[in-house]
Structures are given as C-alpha cells and as structure tokens.
Amino acid sequence: MKENSTGVKATWGKVILWTIVIAALIMILPFIVIWGVWSYSPDKVDYSGEFKNSIGETVQAEIKTNGDLHGKSFITLTDEKGRSAEYRVRFTEPEDALPKDMRTIDIDEDSHMIWVCEKDGGEIIFYNKQGRSECSFFLDSKENFVSEYEIDAINVIEQSKALDGLPDAATSRTKWNSYFSRLKEEYQNSSKTLSKEDSV
Numbered sequence: 001m002k003e004n005s006t007g008v009k010a011t012w013g014k015v016i017l018w019t020i021v022i023a024a025l026i027m028i029l030p031f032i033v034i035w036g037v038w039s040y041s042p043d044k045v046d047y048s049g050e051f052k053n054s055i056g057e058t059v060q061a062e063i064k065t066n067g068d069l070h071g072k073s074f075i076t077l078t079d080e081k082g083r084s085a086e087y088r089v090r091f092t093e094p095e096d097a098l099p100k101d102m103r104t105i106d107i108d109e110d111s112h113m114i115w116v117c118e119k120d121g122g123e124i125i126f127y128n129k130q131g132r133s134e135c136s137f138f139l140d141s142k143e144n145f146v147s148e149y150e151i152d153a154i155n156v157i158e159q160s161k162a163l164d165g166l167p168d169a170a171t172s173r174t175k176w177n178s179y180f181s182r183l184k185e186e187y188q189n190s191s192k193t194l195s196k197e198d199s200v
Contacts, residue, residue: 042067043064043065043066043067044064044065044067045062045063045064046063046064046065046073046091046094047061047062047063047094047095047097047098048061048062048063049061051098053101053102053103054101054103054167055103057079057080057103058080059077059078059079059080059102060077060078060079061075061076061077061078061098062075062076062078063075063076063089063091063094063097064076072088073088073089073090073091073097074086074087074088074089075087075089075097075098075099077099077102077114077116079102079104079114081104083104083112083114083128084114085102085114085116085124085126085128085136087116087124087136096119098119099116099117099118099119100117100118100119101115101116101117101167102114102115102116102117103115103165103166103167105162105165105166106162107156107157107160107162108160110129110130111127111128111129111130111156112128113125113126113127113128113157113160113162114126114128115165115166117167122138122139122140123138123139123172123175123176124136124137124138124139125137125139125157125176127153127156127157134149134153135149135150135153137150137154137179137180137183139175139176139179140179144182144183144186145186145190146183146186146187148187150183151183151184151187154180154183154184157180158177158180163176163177
C-alpha cells in the first residue's frame with residue numbers, strides 16, 4: 001500500500017512539474033514570436049531614385065526603414081563614381097527627405113569629402129578614406145565631443161582646401177571653419193581637463 005501511495009505521489013509530482021513547464025512556455029511564447037519578427041523583418045525600401053545636384057551631376061538616392069521595432073530610416077546618397085554617404089532621416093513623405101544638394105570633392109588619391117545640404121538648410125560633411133565613411137560633421141550641431149581621429153579629419157579637410165569646392169565658397173568656408181574651430185577648442189579644453197585629472 002505504501003509503494004502504491006509513493007507511486008501516486010511521484011505521478012502527481014510529474015504532472016505538476018509538466019503543468020508548470022507548459023504554463024511557462026505559454027507565457028514566454030509571445031515574447032519569442034515578437035523577438036523573431038523583430039530580428040528577421042526585412043528592411044523596407046521607402047524610396048529609390050535619383051536627382052541632379054547643383055552642378056548637373058546625377059546622385060542616386062535610396063531611403064530604407066529598418067525592419068525592427070524602432071523603424072529608423074536612413075538615406076544613402078551615391079555619386080556617379082559610386083562614392084556614398086548615409087545618414088538618418090525623418091519624413092512624412094519619402095521625397096521630403098531628399099537633400100537640396102550634394103557634392104563630392106576629392107582631397108587626395110585615398111580620400112574625399114561629401115557635402116550634403118538638406119532642404120531645411122542644414123549641412124553635413126562626410127570624410128571618407130579609402131572608400132569607407134570615416135566620420136561625419138553636422139554643421140551647427142550641439143554635439144561638441146570629438147575624438148582625436150575626428151580632429152585629424154578636420155585638419156585634413158581644412159588643409160586640403162576642399163571647402164573651396166562648396167557652393168558660395170567664401171560663405172560656406174567661413175561657416176565651416178567657425179564650426180571646426182569650436183570643435184577643436186572644445187577638444188583642447190577636454191584634453192586639458194583629462195590631463196589635470198590624470199596628474200591628480
């Protein structure tokens with residue numbers, strides 16, 4: 001009789017254990033499904049086309065929205081030589097995100113600068129080296145932190161006279177030099193602060 005009672009208890013123990021396991025699986029199943037959809041949703045192409053820049057060159061433009069839960073959108077601009085720049089955009093209609101102008105200016109055999117002017121007047125410079133986008137600068141951005149590598153890129157851009165290739169060169173050069181000077185000053189100040197902290 002005791003053996004039978006022990007067997008019943010063991011059977012009920014298994015039933016309870018499996019009930020808990022199944023209930024736990026049912027509870028986490030929706031999260032697994034959501035994660036799967038989030039992980040494997042393809043990017044959505046919102047726009048694919050081209051436009052002429054201010055000097056008559058053709059620029060290819062493609063806007064994609066990530067297939068994840070956040071749905072961030074990015075535009076990729078590519079010039080006639082296949083050199084491209086990418087940055088995040090927000091829009092109501094995809095055409096709203098197309099820039100007003102874009103120019104690619106060679107710096108040397110290994111590097112070039114891509115300048116983008118958005119419809120609202122905002123300007124961006126991308127410094128590309130050996131075909132890769134190395135760093136980007138958003139004119140009048142409130143972000144002041146820059147790395148030593150970005151300071152080197154700024155120096156290369158300024159010394160190359162690439163800014164002279166922008167529309168309304170004198171005004172553009174003044175705006176960008178002022179912005180770059182502020183970034184370099186902030187970098188020097190942060191470097192001094194770090195040096196003082198290290199010496200304490």
